[in-house]
Amino acid sequence: MEYDKLSPVxxxxxxxxxxxxxGRQEPSIVHFSPEAGxxxxxxxxxxxxxHAFRSTVSQLELYGALIMPLxxxxxCGFECTVMAYGQTGTGKSYSMGMTADNQATSExxxxxxxxxxxxxxxxxxxxxxxxxxxxxxxxxxIEIYNEKAYDxxxxxxxxxxxxxxxxxxxxxxxxxxxxxxxxxxxxxNNRHVRRTNMNANSSxxxxxxxxxxxxxxxxxxxxxxxxxxxxxxVRRTGHKGVARQEGVSINMGLLSVNKxxxxxxxxxxxxxxxxxxxxTVLQKSLTSQSYLTLLACISPHACDLSETISTLRxxxxxxxxxxxxxxxxxxxxxxxxxxxxxxQQTLAARTPHALRRPLTSSTTxxxxxxxxxxxxxxxxxxxxxxxxxMPLMQLQRTRSEMGLTPKAKKRAREELQLEMTMDxxxxxxxxxxxxxxKGCSGAVSLSNSETETTLVEPLSGSNVTLKQDQEQDSNxxxxxxxxxxxxxxxxxxxLSIAEEPDSQQQKLQQRQLLFxxxxxxxxxxxxxxxxxxxxxxxxxSDMPVLRVRRSARLNFNSNRQQSSxxxxxxxxxxxxxRSMRLAVKLESAAVTANHLLATQNSGSAGGSRKRLxxxxxxxxxxxxxxxxxQLNTADERELVKLPGIGRKTACSLVMQRNRLGGFQSLxxxxxxxxxxHVTWNSVCSANGLDPYVKCM
Ligand SMILES: Nc1ncnc2c1ncn2[C@@H]1O[C@H](COP(=O)(O)OP(=O)(O)OP(=O)(O)O)[C@@H](O)[C@H]1O
Numbered sequence: 001m002e003y004d005k006l007s008p009v010x011x012x013x014x015x016x017x018x019x020x021x022x023g024r025q026e027p028s029i030v031h032f033s034p035e036a037g038x039x040x041x042x043x044x045x046x047x048x049x050x051h052a053f054r055s056t057v058s059q060l061e062l063y064g065a066l067i068m069p070l071x072x073x074x075x076c077g078f079e080c081t082v083m084a085y086g087q088t089g090t091g092k093s094y095s096m097g098m099t100a101d102n103q104a105t106s107e108x109x110x111x112x113x114x115x116x117x118x119x120x121x122x123x124x125x126x127x128x129x130x131x132x133x134x135x136x137x138x139x140x141x142i143e144i145y146n147e148k149a150y151d152x153x154x155x156x157x158x159x160x161x162x163x164x165x166x167x168x169x170x171x172x173x174x175x176x177x178x179x180x181x182x183x184x185x186x187x188x189n190n191r192h193v194r195r196t197n198m199n200a201n202s203s204x205x206x207x208x209x210x211x212x213x214x215x216x217x218x219x220x221x222x223x224x225x226x227x228x229x230x231x232x233x234v235r236r237t238g239h240k241g242v243a244r245q246e247g248v249s250i251n252m253g254l255l256s257v258n259k260x261x262x263x264x265x266x267x268x269x270x271x272x273x274x275x276x277x278x279x280t281v282l283q284k285s286l287t288s289q290s291y292l293t294l295l296a297c298i299s300p301h302a303c304d305l306s307e308t309i310s311t312l313r314x315x316x317x318x319x320x321x322x323x324x325x326x327x328x329x330x331x332x333x334x335x336x337x338x339x340x341x342x343x344q345q346t347l348a349a350r351t352p353h354a355l356r357r358p359l360t361s362s363t364t365x366x367x368x369x370x371x372x373x374x375x376x377x378x379x380x381x382x383x384x385x386x387x388x389x390m391p392l393m394q395l396q397r398t399r400s401e402m403g404l405t406p407k408a409k410k411r412a413r414e415e416l417q418l419e420m421t422m423d424x425x426x427x428x429x430x431x432x433x434x435x436x437x438k439g440c441s442g443a444v445s446l447s448n449s450e451t452e453t454t455l456v457e458p459l460s461g462s463n464v465t466l467k468q469d470q471e472q473d474s475n476x477x478x479x480x481x482x483x484x485x486x487x488x489x490x491x492x493x494x495l496s497i498a499e500e501p502d503s504q505q506q507k508l509q510q511r512q513l514l515f516x517x518x519x520x521x522x523x524x525x526x527x528x529x530x531x532x533x534x535x536x537x538x539x540x541s542d543m544p545v546l547r548v549r550r551s552a553r554l555n556f557n558s559n560r561q562q563s564s565x566x567x568x569x570x571x572x573x574x575x576x577x578r579s580m581r582l583a584v585k586l587e588s589a590a591v592t593a594n595h596l597l598a599t600q601n602s603g604s605a606g607g608s609r610k611r612l613x614x615x616x617x618x619x620x621x622x623x624x625x626x627x628x629x630q631l632n633t634a635d636e637r638e639l640v641k642l643p644g645i646g647r648k649t650a651c652s653l654v655m656q657r658n659r660l661g662g663f664q665s666l667x668x669x670x671x672x673x674x675x676x677h678v679t680w681n682s683v684c685s686a687n688g689l690d691p692y693v694k695c696m
Pocket of ligand 1: 229
């Protein structure tokens with residue numbers, strides 16, 4: 001049989017053997033067609049089903065012909081149901097293998113349930129051997145008795161449960177036939193069974209054993225083995241009281257199953273699942289999305305003719321059912337595909353454009369090499385080989401703006417522009433060397449060891465020295481600095497990521513050129529141990545002009561092996577705050593230096609540190625006072641004429657001035673909500689003020 005073309009609804013009829021206790025041998029009322037193995041005649045009516053089994057059929061033959069194909073469908077993820085329907089005592093429980101007694105457990109009499117489990121476990125083992133997929137097999141056992149559902153494996157099996165919650169009943173793992181026998185024994189002990197005139201061991205309830213197959217991804221498929229209680233005539237069973245009520249409930253349940261099947265077969269829009277507890281529980285099995293196999297058990301006795309005809313009619317109506325579980329699977333797969341597509345689209349929409357490009361196609365992530373002392377720097381994006389057409393600034397901007405808000409982007413662009421303008425003298429390397437070669441006194445030198453930036457001023461007459469890596473030291477103190485190996489992934493002033501020492505050093509060297517190399521406002525303390533190399537540690541107390549600020553603070557690694565000289569330097573620099581935007585401040589200092597140069601054209605630079613310092617302070621204060629006066633007195637038009645102040649800022653300044661009754665200090669001006677960090681810096685720079693000097 002081709003399992004792929006398996007009909008979703010399959011019906012088989014099984015004739016029960018003569019009941020010996022009736023004590024008489026009579027011809028069977030069921031006549032099987034000798035030509036076709038699937039047709040039978042009862043009371044001169046022909047019935048055609050998928051299979052018609054004589055009373056002599058073995059359990060194995062029945063299983064192989066009717067049930068085994070379903071196991072394959074369970075493995076494909078479908079909901080499958082095998083249902084035994086018929087008169088009481090016709091061998092429903094026997095066929096389904098719901099009993100756990102010795103006779104039933106012998107190989108020959110094994111019913112559908114144990115054979116099914118055996119097949120399933122074999123397939124699971126084979127699958128797990130071939131693939132890494134894990135499949136959990138477990139089973140639940142419930143009964144519907146007197147219109148109430150009971151979980152037979154629960155700790156309190158006598159407590160009824162909600163029929164709609166039958167999915168959440170107790171499940172026990174199954175790994176072998178022994179597990180199943182234990183499960184059936186446990187469940188049958190709690191199941192309602194009674195001796196009747198028709199059956200010594202008659203089930204008084206409908207029972208459902210469900211084998212659950214749970215895959216690794218959470219996908220669940222189930223095989224339901226349903227042993228319905230037998231239909232019975234109240235008069236024939238001779239029941240009274242509770243037993244009579246049981247019979248009424250059983251018949252009600254069977255009638256509701258009948259109505260559901262009829263409604264489905266007739267294609268009704270509304271299916272009366274809620275008519276009984278039994279159909280409520282079986283709702284998932286009796287939908288168009290599951291495979292259903294019905295075994296109709298009939299009696300050969302003439303005295304049971306009406307029940308036999310009733311059973312055959314039910315089987316016939318079940319045969320008319322049109323189920324389409326494949327369609328459900330297709331629609332499930334379609335839904336899954338759509339969901340995946342939606343997720344991908346959402347992800348793509350959320351991903352910034354720059355990230356959507358495949359990284360390897362244009363860029364390479366590289367971990368920068370460790371420094372001499374083992375300190376690791378940040379990650380860099382190596383520029384792509386074919387990016388010559390892309391301006392450097394644009395590349396930097398694209399990368400640095402990823403994930404920024406529009407406002408932050410604008411600010412970043414302003415900063416970048418400012419920085420790029422300052423970086424303009426690209427020939428800094430040669431300029432720096434020429435500066436060193438000149439031996440300019442008073443020039444600002446920068447040490448760039450271990451990503452630290454130190455501002456030093458050589459003593460008068462001493463050479464300016466760039467402290468380099470050991471590698472560079474081998475070329476002598478004035479060895480050429482290496483070009484930066486890569487473009488920083490993020491803009492240094494936006495994100496706190498340390499720059500590679502060489503790159504940082506080069507930048508600082510470029511900015512150094514902005515200074516007047518003959519005079520500096522920076523005064524250093526007495527010569528320290530590094531004087532010999534021209535490097536001077538900077539102390540905060542001796543740095544009146546520059547209050548260095550830096551977003552990325554770099555801590556020295558205490559575990560590093562350092563020479564005593566370096567340790568001394570580290571101590572002196574401890575607590576020092578540095579800024580990547582040093583040039584902004586240095587520019588201001590350069591203006592100051594220019595001014596002082598004009599006023600101090602006589603006298604040695606080295607011998608007048610204190611006077612120079614005081615003069616610098618005086619000059620700065622004068623500048624600030626002048627600027628503050630202008631802010632306090634000028635009207636809007638005049639304010640616009642000041643460098644760095646536009647119409648909006650001027651208007652805001654006037655409004656704030658009126659509100660406050662005048663500005664008391666530049667700090668008060670700085671704290672106005674009209675400035676961003678960048679705009680305040682640019683205004684200060686444009687007016688020759690240092691934005692970081694303590695305001696008056
Ligand atoms: N094909 C068969 N071969 C051998 N024994 C059978 C067969 N069918 C039924 N029997 C025997 O008949 C008896 C009644 O069968 P079973 O309990 O399965 O009937 P039932 O339809 O489940 O009845 P009820 O609906 O009252 O529970 C059992 O002892 C069973 O072993």
